[in-house]
Amino acid sequence: MAGTPEVEAAARGTFKEWVEVLAIPNVSAAPADIQRNTNWFEQAFKRRGYRTRQLPNNGKPMLFAEAPNAKDTKSTVLFYAHIDGQPVTPSEWNQESPWKPTLKQKTPDGRWMELPIERLYDAKVDPEWRLFARSSSDDKAPILMLLAAIDALQAAGVEPAINVKVLLDTEEEVSSPSLGTVIRENLAFLKCDDLVVLDGPMHPSNRPTLVFGNRGIARATLTVFGPRQELHSGHYANYVANPAMRLAQLMASMKDEDGRVTVKHYYDGIALDDRARRVMAAVPDDEPALRKRLGVAETEKVGGNYQEAMQYPSLNIRGIKSADVGGKARTIIPDHATAEIDMRTVPETPPERLFDLLKGHVTAQGYHLVEGEPTDDDRARYPKLASLMMGKGSSSGTAVRTDLDSPIGVWLREAMKRAHGADPIEIRMMGGTVPTGVAVGALKVPFAIVPLVNADNSQHSFDENMRIGNYLDGILTLEAILRLEKSR
């Protein structure tokens, strides 16, 4: 473990708190549990002299905390993290309970062996140990790391170089349905110059990582209608068009062999300059190893590498179905065929525009679009009938991106370099969708994501865990961020 004695001491000082709060179940479907977590975190910040406020949210209050001694001369940074965790199936876990934090060490033959939890509180910890529990990484760990970084500064008698505010979400794992509302209702407290999101896994190389954006998501359901009812394939094949074949033809018309979307204007507005390309090329992705792990010999050619591919909106068939396969298959012409589509969006391609392009593409293939089922009149008039519906709740998955050379980027890059002696890995755009867009949209400030947990943490699954070395490194990162002045 690197860092000052204060940082080391501060880390050890939070281990007991970490174990304590991981014992409180945090599935957002149980508001009473969420309330206990909010209370716990409120006390933790209070102990450090922070002013706190529970932000009402249907029985699952979010937490606002603010460092004392705010100064107008300093930039105000809001740190976002979340308290809630994914649901658990306790029987899957290789420990007594997901709510009983368990320290483990890997044996030479690759198994995880339990250690007495007291070992964590010893003077000497092994960075390769891991603490297993729901939310041990996602996303309680970053909050504990922030508390430790605050402790380290206080122990050193140093005031943070920024005004620190904290917002802890309680519904992130259910797509933060009310985050935007809660922020807007409490803008007076949450007002800030920048947003730093402490969530998500670091790059698989485990090197410090700085993320500038994430893709959004939009869903669409496309149904092609065939005959009024399923038909005997002997009597009608060659005569009545098969909706599964037509859907196949329609979907096939949307992408080329390389995986590039052929819907006109789909990629319009996306421009990757040399700076962006250099940043993406510098990410140490081991693509041959990745392909091997995924089990594919080649990848699509939307971008020149993995990072570039994430800069474009996708058009993905997440499910397709017509009649039945396997033992239930019958010799029929189906009456309809459905494809579930998801489009990962980027800031240049808002969901509504992609949906309109998709709609235009379908009608350009000769389809008449109906809402619901076609009527007899529709059936008599239009040779090709389909329905295309945009999924609900797309707004919680907005794409956002901060410029690589924006002040927040420059500041965080410098802080991470001071903490670790090297530039962080910079991810211009992560492929997945997180609720960042909601917060950014409500706060209207620049943002960046600083992920602090190991990529192989099994988050969202059983045996979620946090590598102790990452916990220590994360405190270093946050301590450096708190110490570095940010120009307003």
Next chain:
Amino acid sequence: MAGTPEVEAAARGTFKEWVEVLAIPNVSAAPADIQRNTNWFEQAFKRRGYRTRQLPNNGKPMLFAEAPNAKDTKSTVLFYAHIDGQPVTPSEWNQESPWKPTLKQKTPDGRWMELPIERLYDAKVDPEWRLFARSSSDDKAPILMLLAAIDALQAAGVEPAINVKVLLDTEEEVSSPSLGTVIRENLAFLKCDDLVVLDGPMHPSNRPTLVFGNRGIARATLTVFGPRQELHSGHYANYVANPAMRLAQLMASMKDEDGRVTVKHYYDGIALDDRARRVMAAVPDDEPALRKRLGVAETEKVGGNYQEAMQYPSLNIRGIKSADVGGKARTIIPDHATAEIDMRTVPETPPERLFDLLKGHVTAQGYHLVEGEPTDDDRARYPKLASLMMGKGSSSGTAVRTDLDSPIGVWLREAMKRAHGADPIEIRMMGGTVPTGVAVGALKVPFAIVPLVNADNSQHSFDENMRIGNYLDGILTLEAILRLEKSR
């Protein structure tokens, strides 16, 4: 009712037998029931002086019957029909039981009203009445009509102009798995010059119908493999190819917009001469009404009309699936996608050849075909992986066709013309698949199908019924066939 007094009397003479045998359940899954049916029909033929023999078949004996006084100078014609019926769901039926034959008359407002069964035995029957019961049409009615035609000839003191043999199948509704074996084991009895199949519905116009062939069926399962396991569509869409999209592209490559198969050589060998085209054009299909009933504004353009379309092999997606649609859809890249294909074959395109063409087409699109799941080595080597399996049991669905101007065609056409005063509707090829091919393959004789039941008979469903007028017309048809000499 037209015809001679002997024919009218003969028809009435069989009504009680018809009602009696329809009361015996005949689902082939219950061998004891099948045995009772075989026994019943054996007695019915014995009463008419026929020699009979039960042909062993795993507890469900088929029946062979032969008219007395066979003469070497006459052609020997084997009439095929089947005893067994489709399973029933009694609660669906609008009568006491599918096994209690029920006479019904349509009311002016279009409902079916029950009549006392005794009305059927009165001197005067209404041709619009219908008898409802499982197998009232499919396929006990034609056997009863044949018995009535035999009675009519005997009443008139006329010997049939052909040597009459009869084979009653007991497993037609389960695809006649042992018909070929039973025929081969009993060829000494079944030897004949021609085969006349008494099964299937007449043309919807209800005009006398003569069928020269039927399509066969072959099944194939095509699976395209994606990544080793389902992937998060945020992190991997645009990078890992989606197997549902690839399957869509692959299927789309097999057909054009008009529904014509684009797999090379798929239609090779099919030649429709002017005679065939005239016969097909003469079929009084009401295609606008058909399209309206099916709910489609346009049809595929494989042939110029419905009849022509049935002369070609089809390539039909009978089911397709990848991951899930609707409420169970997740935002993933699926790990595989499967299409179930059925190909209706014609005599020029045997199933094995079509399967080979399909296989060649898939590999020509760059796919490496594996058996079962791809290995790690397959995944590392081949960018496109799929499996293509031919379905089992295809041999029971062989396509067969008799030449329109073959002696059996000339003979049957003339007989039907004598019975009804006009040429029958001639169907060169029916689209569906019946076990005719098995019988033809085992007997190695020319054949034709003479369907005698109304097309709107709800066969295979609940409320199966037989129109009395069709029953009477069928006896006329069969009586004329028995009376007409066929040159050897």
